[in-house]
Amino acid sequence: NGDLAGFLSEERGIETRPGLHCAPRAHRTLGTFPGGALRLSPGWFSTEEEVRTTVEAIAAAR
Numbered sequence: 001n002g003d004l005a006g007f008l009s010e011e012r013g014i015e016t017r018p019g020l021h022c023a024p025r026a027h028r029t030l031g032t033f034p035g036g037a038l039r040l041s042p043g044w045f046s047t048e049e050e051v052r053t054t055v056e057a058i059a060a061a062r
Contacts, residue, residue, distance in 0.1 A: 001038045004061055012057040016040040 001018035008014040020027050020036040027033040042051055 001036055004038055004058070007061050008054075008057055012053070014040070014054055014057055 005016045005018040008016055017039045018036060020033070021039055024033060027036055030037075040054065042054075
């Protein structure tokens with residue numbers, strides 16, 4: 001998650017938050033502990049283009 005967050009930030013200018021997000025028990029239940037997850041949140045003013053660019057950047061990182 002940290003690697004993907006770094007790629008998105010450094011290569012694409014997309015800010016995310018990797019980790020457990022103050023919910024380690026939830027991540028244990030989901031099976032994502034200890035790595036956690038990558039969180040990103042589109043805002044009210046996010047454009048379709050920004051969402052599309054983010055989806056494409058995540059796909060490119062695979």
